[in-house]
Amino acid sequence: ADFTNELTALTSAISQYNTSFTSLIAGISVGSEDLYRNSPTGILANGYNAGAQPTDIVSFIGQIRAAIAQTPASGLPIGHVDTWTAWVNGSNDAVIAACDWIGMDAYPYFQNTIANSINVANSTFFDAYDATVNVAQGKHVWVTETGWPVSGPQENQAVASIPNAEIYWQDVACTLLGKINTWWFTLQDAAPTTPNPSFGIVGANINSAPLYNLTCNNGNIPSSSAAASSSSSVVSAVSSATAPASSAGLNTESVTIATPHPDTSPASVTLSQTSASTLQSASAAITASISASPALSSSRTTLATVSSPSAGGSSASPSASPFASPSASPSASPSASSGSCATSLNGEFQYPHLIIPVKSETPNTAYGTQYNGVINPTVSSIYNFDVPADYTGKTCSLVFLFPEQTALKTSAYTFNAQGGMSVNEMSSPATQQTTYATIPAVDQATMGSIGSLKAGGSYVVASQECAAGRTVSYEFVSTGGLDLKYFQNADPSAPIGVYITAC
Structure with a gap:
């Protein structure tokens, strides 16, 4: 209804004021x-x-x-x-x-x-x-x-x-x-x-x-x-x-x-x-x-129009550093264990800032960053996190949250109810241009895993000292035939997907 009302308002203004109105529209x-x-x-x-x-x-x-095709606004x-x-x-x-x-x-x-x-x-x-x-x-x-x-x-x-x-x-x-x-x-x-x-x-x-x-x-x-x-x-x-x-x-x-x-x-x-x-x-x-x-x-x-400047010389942005290697590689568990942070998002946490799918069947195709995580036998997803500088001295846990479908309000997933996933820590962050053929080198293979993914589960994949001020990157790979696609969402009532929690 809102869109219809606004469309009516626009066409009415065009009809009433004609080019005296449309000539002002950028x-x-x-x-x-x-x-x-x-x-x-x-x-x-x-x-x-x-x-x-x-x-x-x-x-x-x-x-x-x-709506504007046959009006003075048609060329806008x-x-x-x-x-x-x-x-x-x-x-x-x-x-x-x-x-x-x-x-x-x-x-x-x-x-x-x-x-x-x-x-x-x-x-x-x-x-x-x-x-x-x-x-x-x-x-x-x-x-x-x-x-x-x-x-x-x-x-x-x-x-x-x-x-x-x-x-x-x-x-x-x-x-x-x-x-x-x-x-x-x-x-x-x-x-x-x-x-x-x-x-x-x-x-x-x-x-x-x-x-x-x-x-x-x-x-x-x-x-x-x-x-x-x-x-x-x-x-x-x-x-x-x-x-x-x-x-x-x-x-x-x-x-x-x-x-x-x-x-x-x-x-x-x-x-x-x-x-x-x-x-x-x-x-x-x-x-x-x-x-x-x-x-x-x-x-x-x-x-309001203001001055017209020209460009100057160059300025480079700082490059991101990879996440520090963990001292241990615990397997995932349904809840946080000693030395790990909580699997809930009630405290400090980070969501992924890039989700990059890579597909073995099209090894040279870059799919860019997505909102959906896809993990199946031919597609793995790489998650980048920008860890805040003020996390120095804290513990960070990489967690995977997978609520029941009925608990979700602003997300959804498809899941074949079999298999799990292994997680690799990358030596450098993925980019939007990353393809299956150009995946960054693995710094630590299988740093953690989820043997059998179950709806309603909350899993700690790995815990280690936070790589404060750095960009870290993890690849989630299907095991045991897992086929999962979901919308990454931090809805406080039912979050789903990959996060870093800090404590």
Whole structure:
């Protein structure tokens, strides 16, 4: 019903205002972060699945195309906005194929399982952008959300402050603007109360000077700029791939440059310090946003043009280190034993940040990262975990949770009720390009195993000192004819899949 109402509102506005309205539209976004909210990460953050399936979004895009086909909006590009982690997941390729452009949301500040200080925020952001471009099927990638908070809690190494927000503007915004369609989060988010964290460029008074200088140090001179008005409704674009739900506000003001569709991305940049400027006078374009998930409604966001910068030199991101080898390789047991952490997710835990299936029948095919774990005689799945730096000195247990099918609310599985699995620790992390033929070398074969997998079981595969601050990778291999496919999901009431618990 929500989608139908919003589609009616869009077509009515086109009919009433004609080209005076459509000439202001940069593009139509069919939904925002629906794929993220449909992912294990999003379900964990929200406590339930508030997203939409890729097939649903593709259907909604088709309905929008049909609805505007014979109107002044017929030539407008249609896309979808989501987190970069959703775009690089191969399960969502059909949405990319259906879009004219894709919108990427990325916040290094919230990527708290890796090094994420302001000193590496530049490279972290552009690593995410380039990863998105690499899977975009030639479609233009717009930056639909990024920014750095001026105040708020510290996220791992990321400190929210006005000086750091200005550095991030110089390093990221001043590389993007004038080259890539960019929506900066956010012009103002301090009304009626200041959120925590707060990303606003201006404070509670919309007419006040910016909190930090916006002139780009790389010599670009602003051609125009604008201030944006508030949205009339809640839009998911205010929450990031890893931001807690409490960071989402009701205000979708953003600072933006809308340029001709770019053909290249600024893949490398130089870290810079701050300089001086002001946000200048207004004017603008409009993006129409049609929500794909039931919790969202339509919105209008006025965009503001700012300076046009150029890219600088290169900056490399830190490489991940493999997990330390365990001192022992205990077999799995139905519950935690002495020296192991709990199999429940009531305490500290980590979910996999990549799930990479590899298939012996197609050894040279890379399937990218998935939401589903697949373990059968011809397919094994490799799970990467980014172990937080503050796990130093703790014990980590690799666990496999397999509830009864009837206990699941936001997941499901197919299981042939036979066999088990063995687990190998890899010498280096898998990547989205990993194939069966290029699986990383095994550092420790059969570090643990589950002899006979049973529905309703919770298993400790292995326990060891946490490899704090490193990326670890494990391959789960079918034994005894096991054939299992499941949706990895950290629903607190019935989690399923592979996790690391810490104690």
